Amino acid sequence: QVQLVQSGAEVKKPGASVKVSCKASGYTFSSYFIHWVRQAPGQGLEWMGVINPSGSSTTYSQKFQGRVTMTRDTSTSTVYMELGSLTSEDTAVYYCAREASAHDYWGQGTLVTVSS
Amino acid sequence: QAGLTQPPSVSKDLRQTATLTCTGNSNNAGYQGAAWLQHHRGHPPKLLSDRNNNRPSGISERFSASRSGNTASLTITGLQPEDEADYYCSAWDSSLSAWVFGGGTKLTVL
Numbered sequence: 304q305v306q307l308v309q310s311g312a313e314v315k316k317p318g319a320s321v322k323v324s325c326k327a328s329g330y331t332f333s334s335y336f337i338h339w340v341r342q343a344p345g346q347g348l349e350w351m352g353v354i355n356p357s358g359s360s361t362t363y364s365q366k367f368q369g370r371v372t373m374t375r376d377t378s379t380s381t382v383y384m385e386l387g388s389l390t391s392e393d394t395a396v397y398y399c400a401r402e403a404s405a406h407d408y409w410g411q412g413t414l415v416t417v418s419s
Numbered sequence: 420q421a422g423l424t425q426p427p428s429v430s431k432d433l434r435q436t437a438t439l440t441c442t443g444n445s446n447n448a449g450y451q452g453a454a455w456l457q458h459h460r461g462h463p464p465k466l467l468s469d470r471n472n473n474r475p476s477g478i479s480e481r482f483s484a485s486r487s488g489n490t491a492s493l494t495i496t497g498l499q500p501e502d503e504a505d506y507y508c509s510a511w512d513s514s515l516s517a518w519v520f521g522g523g524t525k526l527t528v529l
Contacts, residue, residue, distance in 0.1 A: 338518065348456075348464065348507050350518040364517055398463055404470050405454030405509065409463035 305329040307337075307399050307410035314416045320387040323413045325399030332380040333357035336402040339373065339384045343395040353402065354382055389417045423448060423508050423521035430527040435498050439524050441491040441508030447519055449489035453510040455482075458523070460505070468493065470510065495526075503528045 310324040325337065339351040352363035354373040361373050372385045382399060397413045400406035424442045431437040441453050452470035466475050468484035481496045491508055508521040 340520075347505075347523040348458070348509075348520045350509075350520060353518070362516060365515075400464075404473075405466055405468075406456070406464070407466045407469070407475060409465075412463055 309410040425521035453491035
């Protein structure tokens, strides 16, 4: 069955970077784009960007351009999302999601807390 | 205003029907349609309907999606207590080259 398993919770200081992983299984990794979506406390869902695991092309939300990097490792079917220059506003649950005409499978979420 | 607009909250009685709306423009919902997600806090979102208004396997027939012009709708019939959740629409915006989400609708089942 399709599964996206994310790395565990992180606590970071302001100004630091965080790298979250998303390991895919149960399907052909290179056949589906992977998106990153976050939800801050009390807020809605916010799209961050997408990576094509086949060829590794990326499209980022303008809001995160220059601060986010999405990469993939085809040998382990894992996608990574690195977000830099963290502030308290980046405290959120970060999700990876597979795209097949919509976000059909989601990771369990990774809580990133930014606090001094 | 870019993005998708959803009413912040909807309340309906048990076993009644709720229709949630999502208004966009010709670059997003009116372009390739909108998908619908159900989100219970503490869990990942669940896809209820894709941009072609198709329900994934395992999603109850009580959930049905449609579109008219730039407005997408999700109808939930026979409301159950477990339907109480946040509902989001989402679409690809061709002018922004970005996925956009609506602000979400909190559905309360009375």
